[in-house]
Amino acid sequence: MIFTLICKDKPGQLDVRLANRPAHVDYLMALDKAGKLKFAGPFLGEDGKPIGSLVAVEAEDRAGAEQMAGGDPYSKAGLFESVEILPWNWVFKAPETK
Template sequence: MLYIVYCQDKPTHLSKRLESLDAHKAYLEGNPIQVLISGPLVDESDHETMKGSFFLVEADSLEEVRVFNCNDPFYKAGIWQRIDIQPFNKRVDNMSSVSY
């Protein structure tokens, strides 16, 4: 099953996010769950300032996704103000033609 994890940072926690960024990246590189797409949410004024996180993951259960989220260094550092985890049914996938 696919799940979307949408996390909004606390407005005053950018410096805390930056301090935890290397630990967060190392956690994701450890493949704690099948992460299909992930990246920071960014401020619309400059398209650079990070203000949250987005993940599209594949997991056997919602509980597995919750455990993944709770073990993230960003979660442990108290960076996220709001976390929304939702099951997701993919209908269209145009990503195979996109190159980065």
């Protein structure tokens, strides 16, 4: 099942995001290599700077998605004000249906 991780940064934490970005990218690349990453990218503020993340992962259950969310270096660095984990059904333009 696909789960979306909707992560909102704490205000004023762009420096934390930038300092941990290389480890975050490595983490996502490892998830991708394991076949667990569906897509990912930052939410942007009005100024065009990142203010959060949207990550979609393939997990057996919510506990697996929670484990992946908790393993993200951004999460470990305390960047996020909130993380919402929701199951998601990819209906339109899903790669598997092309």
